[in-house]
Every structure is written in C-alpha cells, then in structure tokens.
Amino acid sequence: MELLLPFLIGILFSVSIYFILHRHLFKLIMGLILFGLATNIFLFVVGGLTNGDVAIIKKTHEVAVVPYADPVPQALLLTAIVIGFGLQAFAIVLIRKVYQSFKSNNLDDLHKAE
C-alpha cells in the first residue's frame, strides 16, 4: 500500500491541477474536489500507515500496546475532510450561481460580460 499510495496521490494532484486549468466550470469544481482529496490522502499517508491496534488503552494495561495507529493524523484528516466538504459545497453553489447568472459554462465568458 505504501508504495502504491504516493503514485495515487501524485496522479490525483496532477489531474486536479489539469482540471482546474480548464475553462469549463464543471471541470473546475471537479478539479477542486480532487485537489482536496489528494491533500487528504497525503495527510493520511504522511502521518504513517500502521498495521496494528487502535490507540485506545485497554482496561488491563497502563499504556497502549505497540504497534498502534497514531490517532493524531486521523483526527487532522477528519477535521480537514469536514472543512473541505463545507468549502466544496460552497464552491458548487457558487459555480451554479455563476452559471445561472452568466448562462455560460466557459470561464472566458465571465470576463466579456463585465
């Protein structure tokens, strides 16, 4: 997995940037979503993937048994996902409003309308 995921992240980043550079509004929102996804997976992988137990300490133990997964990156990831979800929802509504207002899917038309 750890060999595969960096390539996946790389592909996601490049695809998202490619989409964002397009003029099409739908591709823009796809690009933004994929970009958020790529950063989230990056955050997850860079925190270290552990095959092991959860970090909850058992009743019979004083400390958690190694190996256990580091809970901090997971907490960060959850926060980042929620924030990203909110931002993307706003971006989708905004892009829909732009489309309704300009009657066009093309980013270049926005400038002409001014």
Added chain:
Amino acid sequence: MSHNLLLVLPLLLPLLGAVACLLVGQRAKVQAILAGVVQAAWLASASVILYEVSQNGIFATRIGNWPAPFGITFVADLFGALILTSAAVVGLAVWLFSLQGLDFERKRIGYYPLLLLLQMGVSGACLTGDIFNLYVWFEVLLICCFALLSLGGTRAQLEGTLKYVTINLIASGLLLTGIGVIYSLFGSLNMAVLAQQVRQHGHQSMPLLSLTSIFFLTGFGIKSAIFPLFFWLPASYHTPPIAISAFIAGLISKVGIYTLIRLFTLLFVSDLDFMLPLLLVLSGLTMVVGVVGAAAQTDFRKILSFHIISQIGYMLMGLAIYTPLALAGSVFFIVHNILVKTNLFLVSGVVARLHHSFSLKKLGEVYCRQPMLALLFLVSALALAGMPPLSGFWGKFMLAKGGFEAGNYTIVGVSLFVSLATLFSMTKIWNEVFWKNKPASELPIPESAPKATVPTVWLLYTPVVLLFIAILFISVYAEPLIGLAQQAANQLLYTKAYTDAVLNQ
C-alpha cells in the same frame, strides 16, 4: 480577570454575537445593534489583552486544560495582540460605515453574522499556538470571506468570488500538505514545541524542513498576495460593496503576512541563508509590481487594491532583513497599514455614495463640494505614501534604517522609489477625484440611487473621522507604538519567552 477567560473572549464574543444575530432573524436593525455591541466588546477585550501583554509579557491558556504539547494552546504575544487590536479598531469603523453605507438587502440576508464570524477567524489566527489550529482558523476566515464577497450576488461579485475561491482552495491545500509534512517530521503540531525542536542542532529531519517552508511560503504567499501570487487580489477585492471590501482589503491579506512572519521567525529558521535572499527578492518585486499596476488603473478601488500588494512588499521586507529593527518596522507598518488602507477604502465609499461612481474619469470637484472629505483623504493618502510626520513615514523609516544597518542597500533604494511612486498614485487620485472639474456626465444619475440626507452624511463621515484620529494618534504620538513594535520584534526573534509561556505553565 483570569488569563484563561481573557484569551478566549475575542473568539467567544463574535461567535455569540453571530449566533444572536442569526436568532433575531432578518431584522436588520436589531442585528446592527447587536453587532455594534459586540464590536465595542471585541475592541475592549483586544485592548485588555494588549495591555496585559505589554505589562506582564506573553501569556497562554490551554483549551480544555489539556497540557501543552497535546492540547491546543492559545497564546497572546505583543505581535498578535497589536494586530488584534488594530483589527478591532477597523471592525468598529466598518460597522459604523455599514449603518449607512450598505444597502438594506445585504444587511438583511446576513452581513452582520458573517462579519462577526470573520472577526472570530481573525482572532483565532492571531492567538492560536497550534499550527493545525491556525489552518482551521484560516478556513473559518476564508469561508466568511467567500460568503461576504459574493453576498448580494451581482455579476461582478460572482466573477471576483469565483477567482478568490479557486485560488484560496489551492492555497489551503498547500498549507494542509505542509502541516502533514511537519507532523511527520517532528511528531508535534504545537508551535512552541516545534520551535524548540528546530533549534536543536543535528535534528535528523532538518533538511526537509526547508522543503516544508516552501509549502507555507506558497500557501500564505497566495493568501497575502505576494509576487508572483497576487493576481487574484485586484480581480476580486473591488467587486463587493465598500462596507465589505474595506474590511477584507484592510485586514485579511495582513493576517496572511502576520502568519508568514510568525512562522518564519518561530519555525523555519534552519535555512535562513537561502530563505532570506529569496524573501528579499520577492518583497522587492511585490512592491514594484503593485505600484506599477496601480499606475495603469482608473478605478478608485482598483488603485487602492494594487497598493495593498505594494504595501505587502514592505511588510515582507522587514522579515527578509531579519533584524530586530526591521521586524519592528514591519510590525509598525502592518498596524499602520490596516488603519490607513481601510480608511482610504471607506473614503472611496463615501465619495461613491455621494457622487455615484468609482471611476476617476467620471468623478471630480469633490474638493469644492466636500472639503472636509478631501482633507480626510489627503491625510490618509500621505500617510500611505509615507510623508513625515505621518504614520507611514515611521514604519518606512524603521525599515530603511534596518535595511541600511544590515547592508541591504538595493532593497532600501527600491522601497524609497516605490514610496515616490505611491505618492504619484495618490496624487493621481487627488487630481482626478478631488481637483479637476467634474466632467459632463453622459449618463444621468439613476432615479433609484438613494439620496444622501444630512444625518446620513454625518453617519458616513463618523468611521472615517474615527480612523483619521487613530492614524493621527499613531503618527504624532508614535513613540509608544514604536516601543511596542520593538518589543514585539524582540519577542519574535528571541523565542524563549514564547516557548516558556506555553510549555511551563
């Protein structure tokens, strides 16, 4: 009052205010009163924090009483407290302006709650001591900016917001990536712990830290509009009504530069030989490009927007020189710029309200009709250009002196040239808007345009006069603020006080 409560107040007050505003529904007048009360309380809490820090040094609080490296800490040092206080002054002024300067519809559909939540984001970014928490506050601040910029939904606003949203989502992604790398390198997100670890020599992950700093430089560089990442700013800041753009333009890019200064003095100190020349070049180019861009514009707000970029260059210059005096210059300059830039935007709003245009070509004769407004503009504009004895002069003087002492003659030369060009730009506005005869307008003023009655005009003038007094105060009586800025710079450069306050409670 206990420090624990005091540090949470600037976050709690706007949050409660926003909730209260939402609870009263669409009654704009009640919302306005609530927001006003919160603005005053916010200013009071920020001032108390500033007073406490200047008297007793840095203090910190642990949220949820979790001990420092594990929980989230909130820290108030002089730099953060100064930015927070000037933000609160500006917040009060913008609230006053919004009473008459913003249309009823936008006030009804949520201007006040959004403004208050934006202020909560600013407080959080200024006070937090945890690098991931910093990211979260920036997102709070950004989503409010998005909503405020598009509030009302005119075509120009939608276009500007779309650009702003896209570029800022990318910037946030870069920041998050950088934070992930920092956590994997050092296993902590607390800035005080990180500051101690990066200062231990021979830490194995040191070479990768410079890579991480580039993530943050790009991310916050986009948010604070430094060269070459500034293109979104003049494309979006002029689109919303002045009551919105004055606050965002005056404050938000400065919060970005605040964070850059904070991180590059606290964390990314391992590779300064490489970073400082880079920052120096970037700051010089930011200054020049901003001011050259402004020369080509004929819209009041667009000229001011380009000047934001140019002024960001000065703030970066202090960081790039990296001596106590230059950093103090940066701190002073940020405070000065928050006040002056907001005031200039508010003046442009008053002019537009009375004369129904932002275009330099259509405006004229304002000096003849509103001499007091002309005076208010002139003083702020000269302060921006750095005419002694106004506040911009002191900031630029400290920066230039710091530059000379460090031997960076080129950047000082560039900064002085840019000052001259700023003066040219301000003279252009003065000539076109205030002095020349009003051109015969092709279009009659629309019937629907609201008439400005005498009490309205006075209410519009109040925030401008308030900021004018604040600017004059830090100009003529600059000594206390310069002293505070120097102390703030010392706290930034010698981090022991900061780490002690966070870790040894």
